[in-house]
Amino acid sequence: MPRVLLITAYDGTGYNGSAYQPEAVTIEGVLKKAIKGLTGHEPELIGASRTDAGVHACGNLFVFDTQASIPPDKFSYALNSMLPDDIRIMKSMEVDPSFHPRHCNSVKTYQYRIWNDDVMLPVKRYYAWHCSFNLDIEKMQQAAEYLVGTHDFTSFCNTATQTPDHVRTVISVNVFREGKEVVIEVKGKGFLYNMVRIMAGTLAMIGRSKGSPEDIQAMIEARNRSAAGPTAPANGLCLMKYEFPDKEVVI
Amino acid sequence: MPRVLLITAYDGTGYNGSAYQPEAVTIEGVLKKAIKGLTGHEPELIGASRTDAGVHACGNLFVFDTQASIPPDKFSYALNSMLPDDIRIMKSMEVDPSFHPRHCNSVKTYQYRIWNDDVMLPVKRYYAWHCSFNLDIEKMQQAAEYLVGTHDFTSFCNTATQTPDHVRTVISVNVFREGKEVVIEVKGKGFLYNMVRIMAGTLAMIGRSKGSPEDIQAMIEARNRSAAGPTAPANGLCLMKYEFPDKEVVI
Secondary structure (H helix, E strand, O other), X not given: OOEEEEEEEEOHHHOOOOOOOOOOOOHHHHHHHHHHHHHOOOOOOEEOOOOOOOOEEEEEEEEEEOOOOOOHHHHHHHHHOOOOOOEXXXXXXXXXXXXXXXXXXXXXXXXXXXXXXXXXXHHHOOOOEEOOOOOXXXXXXXXXXXXXXEEEOHHHOOOOOOOOOOEEXXXXXXXXXXXXXXXXXXXXXXXXXXXXXXXXHHHHHHHOOXXXXXXXXXXXXXXXXXXXXXXXOHHHEEEEEEEOOOOOOOO | OOEEEEEEEEOHHHOOOOOOOOXXXXXXXXXXXXXXXXXXXXXXXXXXXXXXXXXXXXXXXXEEEOOOOOOHHHHHHHHHOOOOOOEEEEEEEEXXXXXXXXXXXXXXXXXXXXXXXXXXXXXXXXXXXXXXXXXOHHHHHHHXXXXXXXXXXXXXXXXXXXXXXXXXXXXXXXXXXXXXXXXXXXXXXXXXXXXXXXXXXXXXXXXXXXXXXXXXXXHHHHOOHHHOOOOOOHHHEEEEEEEXXXXXXXX
16 A cells, blocks of 8 residues: 655644644644545554644654555645645655654754844744843854764653653754844754753753853753753744655655 | 834734724724723824735834823833734834824835745745745846836836825845745835735746846836736735934934
């Protein structure tokens, strides 16, 4: 049975996160309903990343198997005509039936955006965290370097996680300004529950001169959530894209 | 009586434009109510630019006279605590009682944003016009040059206008890409009803190879709305800022 990959973008403002919940409005729930409306069958939908309520995506992935006669690359058009405008299929394609978006070597890119000015700009209010204190970008970048590499990220993980293994590999963290926004771009092979938001909250804390860049080292070594900084709010976070270095999928 | 200037930003999505209408929700109506709540008196509010329903602003101006004891530079904080989060006072200040934001020499900057890709990105849906056809930026910039200068812009004005004089001065028009967005940045001393949206619609038409840059010349000379291209949708437009070259106000 052909397996279809959906490259999915959404505005997470109106959703209780991406993962299916029977009693709540979720990205996966709305996608499932649209696919059922199109193919007549409720699909088993496999999502790549779970995103929290209010978190956005420009390229989260979902796969499902279908015997529908719709060509895989046309699912995007067909689904977009049925989905609300805050969820779009940017592209759809056939993938190998063995492809599983969580069980393969992938690189994820996240951006965390901070509106760094006295007053929040209304058009950014759902897409950036408002920090009115001055942020020292150089200090944040220095701090970010300590996060790069393969570490036990227990200190940067929500304690409610059910994942026992907290070792993850962060490939890069870049902090830069775009006008009045501070952007923290994080690339990694995998992330723990709230990991990017805790990284952003901790970097912002250091950027406003509460602590020094070297403190990150001790925070990681503590393996204790209370050692790191606060969890930054959901609305600043966007899952930008997936890449597959082993070329299982070219997207 | 002291005159207070409010530098105002808003997300125009939920409003019937900026100008007061007794039976509709407008930016001016909401501002008036908040000022009355704060000072006890309904102010006579003078707006700088009228923006259409769905058009955004990062720096539209309003002035009002008040005898309230609140220091003019503190009005921003006081009003922001009462306003909905899609309207913010970015800054407030005292200005000369003779200052009128429409009766003085000013330069306005607008940006018109086009999301130029097959599928609209959900997080941009309220802030950019979706054009899926390929846009030739160089042709758009060449066309834009014909709009610069002092011209009779009747062809670029909604026929419902009540302004008899259609001569306006456009200082610059720059067309550039920002990722998958095409940005048209227009600076001018004054604009007619829908002028920037008609400029954007016309430049996009030429960018998709319907006509050539030189056609703009004939469109201007025709002094007839039907000679120019379509009016681009409101959501792509944002009034970015006001500047006062004669330094009546430094904002």
